[in-house]
Amino acid sequence: MSFTKLSVSALALAAVSATAAAARDEIRIVGSSTVFPYTQAVSEQFANNTGSPSPIVESTGTGGGMQIFCGGIGETHPDITGASRGMKPSEFELCAQNGVTDITQANIGSDGLSIAISSSNEFDWDLSLAEIYLALAAEVPVDGAWVANPYSMWSEIDSRLPAVDITVLGPPPTSGTRDAFVELAMHAGCEELDYVANGDFDGDWVEENCSRMRTDGPFIEAGENDNLIVQRLNSDKNAMGIFGYSFLFENLDTLKAVKIDAVEPDPETIASGDYPVSRPLFFYVKNAHRGVIPGLNEFIEEYMSEDAMAPGGYLTERGMVALGDERRKTVQENVLNAVSMEAPE
Structure with a gap:
C-alpha cells in the first residue's frame, strides 16, 4: 500500500505556504490522553526508523484536541489529533468553517474504560453499571423521588460493599x-x-437527566494526565480511578481492575464486547498537510503498519486491542490513500 492521493487542498497549501511549512520540521499531534501513549510509541519508532525529528505529541484531551485541530490549515496548526471517541458533527462543522475540509479518520483499535484500585486493597471489587451510576451521578432515585445524590459510602449503595x-x-x-x-x-x-x-x-430523558457527574466530593475531576490518577491510587488504597485499559495494563504491578458485571477488562473481553465499557480509538489526519509537512506521510505509514497495528504488534503490547484482520486492512487502505471522511451523524 502506498499514498496515491495528494488533495487539491494540499497542493494549494504547498503553493501558498511552502516556505512557512518548511519552517516546521516536526510533525505536530494533539488529542486524547488515552491515544497519547500509542501515538508516542509510533513517534519513537518513526524517529528510530527514519532519523527524522520525533513528532511533538501533546495530551490535550479529545475535545481540546478537536478544537485545536479544527482551527485551520497551515504550519501553525496541528497535523493529527487523537480521539477516544468519534468526531462530533459540531466538530466537523467547526473544521469546515476554518477550511479543514479534507480529513481522514483512522480507527486504530479498541480500548476498555477501566475502573482500577490499588492492588493493596483486599476486597474483590465487582460493581454493576447501576451501582457505578448510583455512586457517581449527580442525581439518583431515593424512595421514589429523583434527588441529589446522598450516598457517601459504598456500603450505602449495597451492604455487600465495604463501608x-x-x-x-x-x-x-x-x-x-x-x-x-x-x-x-x-x-x-x-x-x-x-x-x-x-x-x-x-x-432523551436518560441523556438529559443521567449525564451529570456529581460535584459534591466523591467524584474528583483529575485532569487529562492519567499518570496523576495512578499516583493517587497508589497513595490511597480505597480510591478508584477511571482511565483507558492501557494505563491499567502498564500499572498491573500496583493496580488491579474493578470488575464490571463480573467481567474483568483484558484484550479478549474488550475485543469480544463481553466487557461492557469498551470503545473504539481514533486519530484524524489533515490531508492538506500530507506532502507538505516533512515526514508526515512516512509517520502515517508507520502508524498503519502491521508492526504497529496487528495482533502482537507494539501497540497491542501497550494495551491496545487490535482490529480484526478484515477491518484492519480496510482502515489501512483508507488511511494510506487519504480517503476523506463523511460528515458524522
Whole structure:
C-alpha cells in the first residue's frame, strides 16, 4: 500500500505556504490522553526508523484536541489529533468553517474504560453499571423521588460493599474518556435502575437527566494526565480511578481492575464486547498537510503498519486491542490513500 492521493487542498497549501511549512520540521499531534501513549510509541519508532525529528505529541484531551485541530490549515496548526471517541458533527462543522475540509479518520483499535484500585486493597471489587451510576451521578432515585445524590459510602449503595468512602478520580468534561464513560457506563447504569426501567422514560430523558457527574466530593475531576490518577491510587488504597485499559495494563504491578458485571477488562473481553465499557480509538489526519509537512506521510505509514497495528504488534503490547484482520486492512487502505471522511451523524 502506498499514498496515491495528494488533495487539491494540499497542493494549494504547498503553493501558498511552502516556505512557512518548511519552517516546521516536526510533525505536530494533539488529542486524547488515552491515544497519547500509542501515538508516542509510533513517534519513537518513526524517529528510530527514519532519523527524522520525533513528532511533538501533546495530551490535550479529545475535545481540546478537536478544537485545536479544527482551527485551520497551515504550519501553525496541528497535523493529527487523537480521539477516544468519534468526531462530533459540531466538530466537523467547526473544521469546515476554518477550511479543514479534507480529513481522514483512522480507527486504530479498541480500548476498555477501566475502573482500577490499588492492588493493596483486599476486597474483590465487582460493581454493576447501576451501582457505578448510583455512586457517581449527580442525581439518583431515593424512595421514589429523583434527588441529589446522598450516598457517601459504598456500603450505602449495597451492604455487600465495604463501608469506605466513595472516592473516584476521573477525566474532565473535555476528555473523550469522560464522554465515553457517560455514554457507556452512566447512561447504561441509569437505564438499569428500577425507577427508570419501570418508568415512562425514553433515551432523551436518560441523556438529559443521567449525564451529570456529581460535584459534591466523591467524584474528583483529575485532569487529562492519567499518570496523576495512578499516583493517587497508589497513595490511597480505597480510591478508584477511571482511565483507558492501557494505563491499567502498564500499572498491573500496583493496580488491579474493578470488575464490571463480573467481567474483568483484558484484550479478549474488550475485543469480544463481553466487557461492557469498551470503545473504539481514533486519530484524524489533515490531508492538506500530507506532502507538505516533512515526514508526515512516512509517520502515517508507520502508524498503519502491521508492526504497529496487528495482533502482537507494539501497540497491542501497550494495551491496545487490535482490529480484526478484515477491518484492519480496510482502515489501512483508507488511511494510506487519504480517503476523506463523511460528515458524522
